[in-house]
Amino acid sequence: MTYTNFWDEVDSVIYGRGTMLHDCEAVTSLHPLSPWLWQARVRGSELYTVMVKVGPDQILNHQCDCPYDWGPVCKHVVATVLAIEEIVESRGAGTVNVLEGATEPTDAPETFDLPKELAKISQGLERQDLLDFITEACAADYAVFEAFKLHFAGRSQELPKPDYRDFIAQAVSKAEGEWGFIEAHHLEEIIAKLNQRADQQYESEKWEEVQEICSAIMHEIPPHLESISDDAQEVGIELNRTWQIQMRLLHASASEPLKEAIKADFVRYFVEFPNRWGGLEHEIWQVLMATELTESQQTEIRQLIEDQLHDLKLGLDYLHWETVHWLKRLREFLIHTGKASEVAAALTPYLHLAEIREIFVDAEIAAKRYYKAKELIREGMRQKAEHAWHGEAKPWRGKLLEIAQLEDDVLDIRVHARELFSEHGHEMKYYDLLKSTYSPDKWATEVEKIIKRMIGEPHQIGIYNVGPIAEVLARERHHARLLHLLQQFPGELDLLDKFFSFLEPVYPQEVLQLFSDSIRAYAEANTGRSSYRYLTKMLRSLTKRPGGPELATELLQELRQQYRRRRAMMEILLTAFPQDPET
Numbered sequence: 001m002t003y004t005n006f007w008d009e010v011d012s013v014i015y016g017r018g019t020m021l022h023d024c025e026a027v028t029s030l031h032p033l034s035p036w037l038w039q040a041r042v043r044g045s046e047l048y049t050v051m052v053k054v055g056p057d058q059i060l061n062h063q064c065d066c067p068y069d070w071g072p073v074c075k076h077v078v079a080t081v082l083a084i085e086e087i088v089e090s091r092g093a094g095t096v097n098v099l100e101g102a103t104e105p106t107d108a109p110e111t112f113d114l115p116k117e118l119a120k121i122s123q124g125l126e127r128q129d130l131l132d133f134i135t136e137a138c139a140a141d142y143a144v145f146e147a148f149k150l151h152f153a154g155r156s157q158e159l160p161k162p163d164y165r166d167f168i169a170q171a172v173s174k175a176e177g178e179w180g181f182i183e184a185h186h187l188e189e190i191i192a193k194l195n196q197r198a199d200q201q202y203e204s205e206k207w208e209e210v211q212e213i214c215s216a217i218m219h220e221i222p223p224h225l226e227s228i229s230d231d232a233q234e235v236g237i238e239l240n241r242t243w244q245i246q247m248r249l250l251h252a253s254a255s256e257p258l259k260e261a262i263k264a265d266f267v268r269y270f271v272e273f274p275n276r277w278g279g280l281e282h283e284i285w286q287v288l289m290a291t292e293l294t295e296s297q298q299t300e301i302r303q304l305i306e307d308q309l310h311d312l313k314l315g316l317d318y319l320h321w322e323t324v325h326w327l328k329r330l331r332e333f334l335i336h337t338g339k340a341s342e343v344a345a346a347l348t349p350y351l352h353l354a355e356i357r358e359i360f361v362d363a364e365i366a367a368k369r370y371y372k373a374k375e376l377i378r379e380g381m382r383q384k385a386e387h388a389w390h391g392e393a394k395p396w397r398g399k400l401l402e403i404a405q406l407e408d409d410v411l412d413i414r415v416h417a418r419e420l421f422s423e424h425g426h427e428m429k430y431y432d433l434l435k436s437t438y439s440p441d442k443w444a445t446e447v448e449k450i451i452k453r454m455i456g457e458p459h460q461i462g463i464y465n466v467g468p469i470a471e472v473l474a475r476e477r478h479h480a481r482l483l484h485l486l487q488q489f490p491g492e493l494d495l496l497d498k499f500f501s502f503l504e505p506v507y508p509q510e511v512l513q514l515f516s517d518s519i520r521a522y523a524e525a526n527t528g529r530s531s532y533r534y535l536t537k538m539l540r541s542l543t544k545r546p547g548g549p550e551l552a553t554e555l556l557q558e559l560r561q562q563y564r565r566r567r568a569m570m571e572i573l574l575t576a577f578p579q580d581p582e583t
Helices: 003-009 012-023 075-090 114-122 127-140 142-152 164-175 184-203 207-220 222-227 233-252 256-272 281-288 295-313 321-336 340-350 354-366 370-387 393-407 410-423 428-435 440-455 466-475 479-487 493-503 508-525 529-543 548-562 567-576
Strands: 027-034 037-043 047-055 058-064
Touching (some): 012 075, 037 075, 047 233, 207 233, 207 256, 233 256, 233 281, 256 281, 340 354, 440 466, 466 479, 508 529, 508 548, 529 567, 548 567
Antiparallel strands (some): 037 047, 047 058
16 A cells, blocks of 8 residues: 555554554664564554565555454554654655655565575585684673573583573573663573473473473573563563463373473462563463362462462552452452352452452342342442542442343433433443433433533533534434534544534535634644644545545645645645645
């Protein structure tokens, strides 16, 4: 796709999130693999790898290993392209176009064939010459010797299989700084070397050695995680890789003793280092909860949970997520080990925690004891009011609405749906539910009350409630009132774009005029590349509307004349509209 079309494909919300990632410097390790291929790591909920392939004035391809699949472009790709653009501009390219000057390769190979090149160089070398070079390289960098030893371990009688725990201890000791801190990339390199060895042995089906390597990593590395002097995300990625190798081993090996050893390791990991896994705790816990535990293992895990809760008790707070986290684990553990009858007694002392109270509420709802569930909810709401706890009214009100629907209590459904819609973000699902409880003639009166409450006192409509009010007017087919509302907020281009198709059949000229006025107002009030790209997106949207191409041409000429000194705007407009907008 062309560079222009790439930005057209980006959803405005995704663009905003991508810009935020870029501004927060979430794009790391950005570098060109070739004149036309870039690679980056982008921090999101995890660390993702992004590849962007470019050509003259176009993006040939892009790829991200994140799970986003709701649109053609994710926020990580947006952040990466913005970062590439920033690098190119800083090099004095004299253009905002990141792709200018990039050319598609012709005869040059896309990848460098390192083994082939090394084979050419090594032709005719004497064994001693090669050994001398390796000796010098190892002397200059001990890490080279460690990698050499690890790679060839066990291949000759002179070089026995190493003690992997000792290997880690020595490597960490050499990597530690003066004050006992270790840089993340050093720790990452140590784990990566061992993971590579484990992969090699896995392919050779040397299961016991694979287990030794993984066990050494998972026992010896966590104590050092708190000594890392910088970002530990890359270390977490390698630990996750170790975990995946061990999980593959668990399913691949037919040896029951080996499987039991792996499961025992999982218990030890969890008990010894319950809070040091940087994201792997959940995976380890899930495996344990799918494993038949011995009596001694059950005792170890329960004691750990009780110790964790005891340590948290002095600082116990109503919203203390860590306490809730361990209580939920305690519940899951008791159910898994056949002690479900002990759950109520174990959790009752923590009923003042909303998340724990919700467990009891859900149990009463499941048992159809709705009266008891409502009692528990109202007690929770009283606690909220007494202690001024924020953010819990909506979940409790939602539970009351759920019960009202189960009981088919129309009056209660109305009360709770109206409250949830009015006080908690005007979610339209509550509006639709409320509407479903009225006949058409009675709803006409009720909806006017709702709109009046949304508007509030005179002149209370603002950017925070104009969207919900517009949504209600559109659903009720109030064309004139919606047009009048949008005319009061000419800068809200997203809303205008959203409701254009609804208004255009009734007010074709008025809505076109409002669109053009809104674009003018936006251009006057906003500067910066992200604003100019958004402006371009709205102009392109206008060209797809009835009567829009001619108006877009007029606006484009006007913007080029009025803002000709805004260089960035001119360049972005030129890239987006090299000719008339309709073309």
